[in-house]
Amino acid sequence: xxxxxxxxxxxxxQKFYGLVFGIAFSTLLITQQLTIFVNLLERGASxxxxxSSADVWVMDPVSRTTDVSYALPSTALxxxxxxxxxxxxxxxxxxxxxxxxxxxxxxxVAVIGVDDATLIGLPKNMIExxxxxxxxxxxxxxxxxxxxxxxxxxxxxxERLELNDQRAVIRGxxxxxxxxxxxxxxxxxxxxxxxxxxxxxxxxxxxxxxAEDPSQAKALSEKIERETGLKAQTxxxxxxxxxxxxxxxxxxxxxxxxxxxxxxxxxxxxxGLTFSLFIRDNIKQFGxxxxxxxxxxxxxxxxxxxxxxVGFVGYGLGVLGTLAFIWSFSANPTFKGFYIPWQIPIISxxxxxxILALTGWLALRNVLKTEPAAVFx
Amino acid sequence: MSQAPAICTRGVTRDFTAGQQTITVLHGxxxxxxxxxxxxxxxxxxxxxxxxxxxxxxxxWPTEGEVKVFGTDIYELxxxxxxxxxLNNIGFIFQQYNLIPAIDAASNAAVPLIAQGMDRHEARERxxxxxxxxxxADQADKLPNQLSGGQQQRVAIARALVHEPRLVxxxxxxxxxxxxxxxxxxxxxxxxxxxxxxxxxxxxxDNRVFDLxxxxxxxxxxKIIHDGTEMPEEH
Numbered sequence: 102x103x104x105x106x107x108x109x110x111x112x113x114x115q116k117f118y119g120l121v122f123g124i125a126f127s128t129l130l131i132t133q134q135l136t137i138f139v140n141l142l143e144r145g146a147s148x149x150x151x152x153s154s155a156d157v158w159v160m161d162p163v164s165r166t167t168d169v170s171y172a173l174p175s176t177a178l179x180x181x182x183x184x185x186x187x188x189x190x191x192x193x194x195x196x197x198x199x200x201x202x203x204x205x206x207x208x209x210v211a212v213i214g215v216d217d218a219t220l221i222g223l224p225k226n227m228i229e230x231x232x233x234x235x236x237x238x239x240x241x242x243x244x245x246x247x248x249x250x251x252x253x254x255x256x257x258x259x260e261r262l263e264l265n266d267q268r269a270v271i272r273g274x275x276x277x278x279x280x281x282x283x284x285x286x287x288x289x290x291x292x293x294x295x296x297x298x299x300x301x302x303x304x305x306x307x308x309x310x311x312a313e314d315p316s317q318a319k320a321l322s323e324k325i326e327r328e329t330g331l332k333a334q335t336x337x338x339x340x341x342x343x344x345x346x347x348x349x350x351x352x353x354x355x356x357x358x359x360x361x362x363x364x365x366x367x368x369x370x371x372x373g374l375t376f377s378l379f380i381r382d383n384i385k386q387f388g389x390x391x392x393x394x395x396x397x398x399x400x401x402x403x404x405x406x407x408x409x410x411v412g413f414v415g416y417g418l419g420v421l422g423t424l425a426f427i428w429s430f431s432a433n434p435t436f437k438g439f440y441i442p443w444q445i446p447i448i449s450x451x452x453x454x455x456i457l458a459l460t461g462w463l464a465l466r467n468v469l470k471t472e473p474a475a476v477f478x
Numbered sequence: 479m480s481q482a483p484a485i486c487t488r489g490v491t492r493d494f495t496a497g498q499q500t501i502t503v504l505h506g507x508x509x510x511x512x513x514x515x516x517x518x519x520x521x522x523x524x525x526x527x528x529x530x531x532x533x534x535x536x537x538x539w540p541t542e543g544e545v546k547v548f549g550t551d552i553y554e555l556x557x558x559x560x561x562x563x564x565l566n567n568i569g570f571i572f573q574q575y576n577l578i579p580a581i582d583a584a585s586n587a588a589v590p591l592i593a594q595g596m597d598r599h600e601a602r603e604r605x606x607x608x609x610x611x612x613x614x615a616d617q618a619d620k621l622p623n624q625l626s627g628g629q630q631q632r633v634a635i636a637r638a639l640v641h642e643p644r645l646v647x648x649x650x651x652x653x654x655x656x657x658x659x660x661x662x663x664x665x666x667x668x669x670x671x672x673x674x675x676x677x678x679x680x681x682x683x684d685n686r687v688f689d690l691x692x693x694x695x696x697x698x699x700x701k702i703i704h705d706g707t708e709m710p711e712e713h
Contacts, residue, residue, distance in 0.1 A: 104598055105581060105589070112580020389576035392537050393637075394565025395593045396558060473537035474528075 127368025128419020214294025230273025
């Protein structure tokens with residue numbers, strides 16, 4: 102009977118494709134929106150992930166994220182270095198600046214000053230050039246977002262910029278995870294960064310710390326807090342704070358939540374309507390089957406098989422659509438590094454199962470309440 | 479011709495409720511249908527013949543009364559047992575055929591066997607054999623919409639007989655046919671559906687084929703007003 106059920110469904114091509122479209126559309130909307138949501142949230146932690154060597158971030162107690170920070174006095178660096186368990190501690194500055202390109206365009210950029218001696222604070226990989234270029238005068242390294250945005254279709258290497266009225270020359274391109282706002286980032290040495298950003302009494306944004314025993318980073322952060330009175334967080338904690346900051350301070354979760362809910366509702370509407378039409382069109386056949394002697398249990402299995410087929414094909418197409426979306430935008434720095442966390446297809450699968458269970462149940466009710474005697478009327 | 483009662487109804491009454499009103503469609507019908515006969519159930523629209531046939535084949539519960547089909551009190555069976563009883567003992571030919579449009583003619587004819595659990599390919603082979611008896615084996619691979627009305631009806635007849643039921647119930651088989659086609663269908667039914675151990679009941683009001691019946695039961699206002707081999711004069 103399952104074979105008959107499948108043939109009944111696929112034999113009505115219009116409705117079959119309608120059902121598959123409904124499920125595929127829902128899956129695509131839910132999976133794609135959740136994927137963008139999660140990846141955007143993770144951008145809140147990109148500043149932390151780009152500095153892979155730091156085990157602990159030390160900051161002013163009011164600082165919240167890499168982008169929302171309050172400057173420390175320069176003495177903080179020495180205080181941290183004096184804490185037992187700290188293998189190394191380096192200064193890190195993050196500031197906003199305006200840059201004017203050769204063509205006269207103005208762009209807001211983030212200037213990140215990394216340790217002069219060790220260059221800790223730079224992203225791990227370079228697209229072009231090497232970290233050593235920062236030893237040359239007025240050198241900056243631009244990230245790939247900046248390359249695409251400020252120098253589309255050309256190499257930025259050797260380009261001169263006017264950075265807060267100072268001369269800067271791009272000598273390398275960093276392979277960095279873009280920030281939540283996809284701001285252009287210019288990396289330079291700490292001492293150079295102090296020249297580029299407006300002078301205030303305190304300008305040290307963070308102290309980056311390497312632990313003697315990285316597995317004890319949490320204990321070290323607590324010790325630093327106790328002994329310096331500063332706020333210290335492990336890499337993972339600080340990354341989490343960046344994500345939480347976006348969740349708490351933007352409308353993104355609500356907006357994406359609404360879109361995901363709409364995906365579910367649209368799925369229920371399209372699939373529910375089409376499934377009901379399909380059942381209504383075949384109600385005489387179902388009635389005849391019941392009269393002939395097909396039990397309600399077998400009818401349930403038939404409708405379940407139809408729903409399962411629609412779900413299998415529609416869900417597969419929806420997930421493939423999301424993969425195609427991610428793949429087709431992978432060259433765009435805004436979507437750089439986007440991936441589909443394994444939990445998201447499972448969430449979509451649960452949503453699709455709910456849609457099919459709900460609509461299948463509604464459709465099945467019509468079949469089950471159809472009296473076999475109706476076929477004689 | 480066997481005189482053994484295939485169907486025995488005693489005091490069958492059926493009420494329908496419409497709003498506050500209860501309408502009695504059948505009034506305590508006592509009836510014996512014998513195997514080996516082509517029995518017509520005749521009556522005007524609203525006379526209760528559809529209700530009567532539905533009750534006799536186990537798809538509509540009577541309000542009161544008893545229905546025995548080949549000795550089994552079918553309304554004493556559980557729901558599942560009754561469904562199984564229908565599957566194994568009754569063949570249905572519906573007025574609108576109700577063939578499944580997405581499967582070919584042979585598969586349509588094989589539906590009762592598939593529902594019984596037979597392998598699909600084996601069931602289809604058996605269905606083709608039955609279709610051969612009805613001279614439509616060459617149409618086995620066609621979808622219902624590729625068949626003429628007469629061919630679809632033969633597929634429906636094949637479906638009703640493929641699992642060799644002991645009772646065949648047929649609803650207005652000639653309603654959409656011209657006189658000669660209607661008589662051919664009735665001849666065909668007599669040939670394939672009537673047997674010593676099988677009862678065949680046909681609901682009809684087509685007076686062009688009344689002469690082909692072995693027995694004619696006339697229903698009027700929920701009562702059997704005539705039981706004979708010919709239609710009464712006033713009809």
